[in-house]
Amino acid sequence: MKKSIILAIGNELVEGIIIDTNSKYISKKLLEIGYKTVAINTLPDDLEILVEEIRDSLKKADLLITTGGLGPTEDDLTREAISKTVGKELIFNEKLYNSILKKVKEFHSEIPKNIEKQAWVINGARIIENPVGTAPGQILQIGEKQIIILPGPPVEMKPIFEESLKFLEKFEKIYQKRIKTLGIPEAILVEKYKDIIYKYKDVNVATLASHISGVELRFTGKKEKVDEIVKLLKEKLSDHIYALDNETIEEVVFKKLEGKSVSFAESCTGGLISAKFVSIPGISKVFKGAIVAYSNKVKEKVLNVNKNTIQKYGAVSKECVMEMAKEVSYFLDTDYAVAVSGIAGPTGGTKEKPVGTVWICAYKRENDYYLVEKFFFRGNREIIREKSALNAFNLLRRILS
């Protein structure tokens, strides 16, 4: 397999001001076309360090990708560093300069100092236009090796990187399928299904366990065999498998809801379920709205939860989430509804209901059907709320099956 190295360049990255999300995106795409990323190096805007790292990386990898350091300021040194390392001069490109100037006039009230820096191209490099910002990408062939130079902002990096892939040699694609599961520990999952999993000797199996989103199984190998094993597991594990590959559970639920409508009643999640759902374009086809009933008064007044229910069982109870789910489905007039009430912490826990106790109810109005479950989630406030949202979608998915 061909080797790639990614250099993520910028003081703001090494100083911990922002997180490099580009490299994850790039290495994932590269793997699909047969390049294995052997290192991702985050580096400061420092000419000496950059030259040394670029030189080292070109020794180790077939493909070098840099992101960042293409801005107009004196700090931005990626072009200079690559030019110096490979011994090819920077050449001012007038046509490029004019197109940059045109964009600048559109975006800004005044022209930034030194903007002409972005029109300098390494001798022999192919220019890849930036459809979003001003700094173009560049691709350089050095003997048998290639260098792809990309800007740092993800919105600019992505389209240029996609375009640059056209100029890369493609290798055998790896066939991979992923299964995402919830509510079943890794050890039990593997133990229970090892007969299936290990029957396919040529299929490589990797597991990835996450505190929040459950255990993911990745199968790599011949398409036919991988598809077989995934099909078998889907049948056996339908309550636990909530999505395949890059799908999110929100998207799975959205598709299953086609032609129907849904609403949410949220307490401890505080709008998180709705916010995740609304991130899907076109969601208005199925989503009508939600009531974030954070205080008990709102639960009683807006959602009509019986005062006695809360007094007798508490707001974090089976009875309360069942009333919340049914009421919101009638109030917002939807076919389905999900309600969540729990203790996200750090305070508010008791011996009977410790922090992490969450009740979730999915409701189908047509046949007055409730699916209600109690969860104990470990983790901090953020993790408990994330897990609650994920499992709320999973309960909804199950009554939609």
Added chain:
Amino acid sequence: MKKSIILAIGNELVEGIIIDTNSKYISKKLLEIGYKTVAINTLPDDLEILVEEIRDSLKKADLLITTGGLGPTEDDLTREAISKTVGKELIFNEKLYNSILKKVKEFHSEIPKNIEKQAWVINGARIIENPVGTAPGQILQIGEKQIIILPGPPVEMKPIFEESLKFLEKFEKIYQKRIKTLGIPEAILVEKYKDIIYKYKDVNVATLASHISGVELRFTGKKEKVDEIVKLLKEKLSDHIYALDNETIEEVVFKKLEGKSVSFAESCTGGLISAKFVSIPGISKVFKGAIVAYSNKVKEKVLNVNKNTIQKYGAVSKECVMEMAKEVSYFLDTDYAVAVSGIAGPTGGTKEKPVGTVWICAYKRENDYYLVEKFFFRGNREIIREKSALNAFNLLRRILS
């Protein structure tokens, strides 16, 4: 300044399965005690590559920090690689082994294979207990240099790293203050306030512009001077400065609301404002609830928005958000309210109201006061919704001042 290098180790990191968030956290903390991170290298679980990178890094840096590769599986090779590079053998620590076994029995139904691997300690290293998981941290002194070995999961890494800082030499602290602004472009900000900014020659000024969260100014230098410049700018820029240092705008608003209550009426943000607010522990003191009125029917039925208003002006209008804000404050009985309605795209835009058009209204019930503004946000659906939420909090902040 002392130099540090961080090695983030794990196949799942280089393959783009998960993002390394540890290094940002670590480098930020290190900067505060006088260590400048000169490189963050993400590496696969590969003994040869690890040995080479550890050797190189020890040449370049005073402090080397590794995260990941301390699990019990054969893939986990960080301990072995460091041991090999520095020429110090791994020694089995029986006491550590017993404490690991005890934890394992608590967490799991069965004992993972090879768990004894985690009880191997590099000769001469100090062990730092893992309060969350099983793999302990280790600190090693090699001549004048130090190596800190940390597990990969952030929930385990953080407490061990904090503890390990006790054993590091501290250097002069850098005094830094940050100002976060909204709604003012970088060029104008610097142009308009350069008299103040450049009057303090000894104070270093850096700007960081983000597509979503606006322009951040960072001032580094003598405490007295930095505090002066921040105070001056706060007075001049009060509408635009929404937070200082690590504060988020949610936290600023939460503090200002003390003794008062608030509710939200959300359309295009779809629960995002509420979800962000509820991430703050103890928020129930001020937050009562929200109505996510995604469909117009919910706006009319639940929020009592006049049908004529929507017909005449549309749901994305000044009139509509004003009604939404007032209604939700009465419906959920709160002192303040914020309402948002906009077009997040990718579809739904018109010539008069293109994608990115968002109306926001902050409302104070006591004196029937409205602060209402129209925004045009550039970016995709996610960015438009994020910007809407941020500016919703900022309008609320302004009527709370």
